[in-house]
Amino acid sequence: MRIVLLDDKKLERDAMMRALAAAKYHAEGLGEESAALAAIAREAPQVVVFSVPSKGGADLVRRLRGADASSQAYLLALFDAAPSSRDLAHVLEAGAHDFFRRPVVDVEFLERLKAPSRLVRWARSLATPAVFDLSAPLQVSHLKAWASLGELVTSDLSEIAGEAFCTGNTWPAQFDNDLRGATIQMSLAGEQLELRVSIIVDAKALSWVKSTLLGDPNASADAADDALRELANTAGGALKRAALAENVSLTTGIPSTEKFTVPSAACACWSLLSGAGDCRLAVVGEARQRANERVAASQLSEGMVLAHDVRNEGGILLAPAGSRLTSTSAAKLAKLLGARFFLEVAPPAYADRRTA
């Protein structure tokens, strides 16, 4: 996320720049209004933080908005300790989105910067229904967590990378066709639906993964694949936790690495961009209908997902619906249930493609 900070108090500005740098934001700190307007006009920031002058605060807001060609910058006003209600109202009316007061407290300042992302998620949520018809198959497009997957995973992946990403809502046009990535397969217990979350890089972004995430530009392909799988795993975890908040329980698989082609139009794509605009990672979400299989307990294998609860003859629950089997649990169930017991499972579609 690119931030322009306008504050004529040098000590305060320096302190805020240090806080932004520590939080891995890409920020430009300026003391002169003209320099700030030029910086905004040169490259539209996601956030403008500005110190409100004692007179003409509303006019300053209008000039800042005028310099922002994208018209999308979030304006965060910094007031003196006790601004008048009138000054506050004028600055907000002129277009500032939020404000905070001196003295600047880092933790509050950084928390205020998260508001734009929250607002985007909230606005998107308004466009999706909050009610599901449980008598019909789940429409994955109604799952808010799925609709906002890109924004959802940005925070966690930024944390792993040690770099604050901003989220683009399209496939990265700058990516070449030499694509590699990792996919985590997720299932809904009882539903014949498979969700795939992929983290994809091109050759340039793969170099970034090696040098930044692995700390070794010459890291092996296997090590880079491992890093991509962990990114996919993290993305899957973020989706799973968010879906849980909507009372939808997803079963997560083990990520696999694959070669990719540019995704079809049926896939939802996002770009995770550095402050300088380089695309670091692409996030792709795909929902697939898939048929469950009926297999004998003796044929259970690693990666299969149970479509229903499994109980023994006494009614004791051995494994709940949605359990993804490991070789250990598959062998245990096979031994407990015997060859004549049949179960419905989702197949381990990608379990055999880990090294593809």
Added chain:
Amino acid sequence: MTNKVLVIDDSLMVRRQVGGTLKNLGYSVVEAVDGLDALEKLELNADARLIVCDVNMPRMNGLEFLERLSASGSKIPVVMLTTEGEPDLIQRAKALGAKGWLLKPFKPEFLEATAKKWIPATT
């Protein structure tokens, strides 16, 4: 002799991050790639003072590992490090004897606090 920590995760990157943090804190680290591997490593490293364990792993997952460890009578504290946050799963891990649950992405400061809690400096 340095205190030993067993780190179980199928991701090399996570093992490196977690292991690196622990080594910087003065611990020695043994790595395992899944639950089965961890059970084997424990036979040679029964003096481990703490186990940091992923949940979703091939062959034997973290909860299955906890079950086996608990059945063996081991007293080594286990802290789970995972992307999972499902309350049922956390409760199952607690019932199986897990002492803590850390959410990925991995945060060094949380791991440090956890390690210091379960491996007191005086011992």
